[in-house]
Amino acid sequence: MAAPVDFDEVIDDVIDDLPKAFLARLQSVAIVVEEEATADQLASVRAQGLFGLYQGVPRTRFGADNVALPSKITLFRGPLTRAHRTPERLIRAIEDTLLHEIAHHFGIDDDRLDAIRVEGRANRIGSADPDEARS
Template identity: 50%
Template sequence: MAMLDNVVFLVEDEPPADDPDLLGVYEGVPLTERGDGWGAGALPDRILLFRGPLTRMCADTEELTDEIAVTVVHEIAHHFGIDDDALHDLGWD
């Protein structure tokens, strides 16, 4: 986790109403888009997990734990500038 710089992880009950099935989201500037001197005084990037959709889609605690891990990896990948197509190609759907 040392490579995660200025990132905060948060859990919210529900995602925005326009995307009720959203499991997580990365909000910030990916490392690949940061220039020299970026971040002086910048607020942390945010990785949000949404409790409601995660718990509704999982049948038990084991499945929930696995889905949280996949969602966290997915959002961390966005922090590193990896897009959804590349994640799909890597098997992280």
């Protein structure tokens, strides 16, 4: 059996790898891990299941710096673990989910995230390195 993945360690690694300019703007964001999403969390985004959830005021909104409550990113251990059976895939999913939720904090919506992914794939496919295109 594979060793369990330490969610907190993966989260710390992702945060450590972010450019310093982003770190200052994440100071007021709580990042937590919960086992499962609550019914209220699922209803808030009209979802049947979630890997992660951003709750707060995006940085692009006027007055975001003056909001009384901190923003919160929640990663859901149960759904992530059930959907990604190997440690390698689980680590990648934790990283991707956290970066996805951080993007929401910076005002990037799901449609723009999808477009960025498509642009990234097109760039990898057009690269000179065939190994890079497959990643």
